[in-house]
Amino acid sequence: MHNYYRDLHSSPPLECDPELAKSAQKWTDEQARRGYMNHSEWTDKFTESISWKAWGWEGMDKMEGAIPGAVRSWYSEIKNNYNYQTGRGSGVIGHFQAVVWKGETKLGCGLNIKPDDGTYVTAHYAPASHTSMDKEKLAPENIKPRQQPGEMRHKVFLLFGFVVGVCLPCVETNRLLSDYRKSGKESITECLSKSVDAYLDRLSGTFN
Numbered sequence: 001m002h003n004y005y006r007d008l009h010s011s012p013p014l015e016c017d018p019e020l021a022k023s024a025q026k027w028t029d030e031q032a033r034r035g036y037m038n039h040s041e042w043t044d045k046f047t048e049s050i051s052w053k054a055w056g057w058e059g060m061d062k063m064e065g066a067i068p069g070a071v072r073s074w075y076s077e078i079k080n081n082y083n084y085q086t087g088r089g090s091g092v093i094g095h096f097q098a099v100v101w102k103g104e105t106k107l108g109c110g111l112n113i114k115p116d117d118g119t120y121v122t123a124h125y126a127p128a129s130h131t132s133m134d135k136e137k138l139a140p141e142n143i144k145p146r147q148q149p150g151e152m153r154h155k156v157f158l159l160f161g162f163v164v165g166v167c168l169p170c171v172e173t174n175r176l177l178s179d180y181r182k183s184g185k186e187s188i189t190e191c192l193s194k195s196v197d198a199y200l201d202r203l204s205g206t207f208n
Helices: 002-008 018-034 063-079 094-100 135-142 151-165 170-182 188-192 196-207
Strands: 047-054 106-114 118-126
Touching (some): 002 094, 047 063, 047 094, 063 094, 063 106
Antiparallel strands (some): 047 118, 106 118
């Protein structure tokens, strides 16, 4: 889901980083142990986004729904009148910025589904985007205006968004993304135009 949204803003895809995944999972588990959502200690090693949804939210009791659900929630801050020229908004916009910040290259996600409490999700991004005193000045270069996806492109990313956004089979996912870039096509739409079914078969074979 991260890379679907990043693509809309012309930001390169994030790659899953094992160390960031470990730190994100560690802090996610700590939040679940404490029973409330809060940020870890400030660091310049990564930018952190956290999410908690109360028990009972549809789809949040499974990995396939929980992490994309958190990413959608963070991205929705774009609705707080985000200004691409100033890097400011009328409300909280930091989580949105973290999702699409061009200068970030790596991602690690943590998930803890705690029955009768809720679903905790943490994302750690690197290089950190929140540490510069000039973040607002850097924002226009790191967050481009949103582009509307084509119909096929939109459907493809919605279908595979959770695979791309969830840091689990990241090696396989990155290989699939790498293949379409090496194909010499201008977009994933062109790469899939010959046979969407073949692409689906390949993905299925990768994860079976």
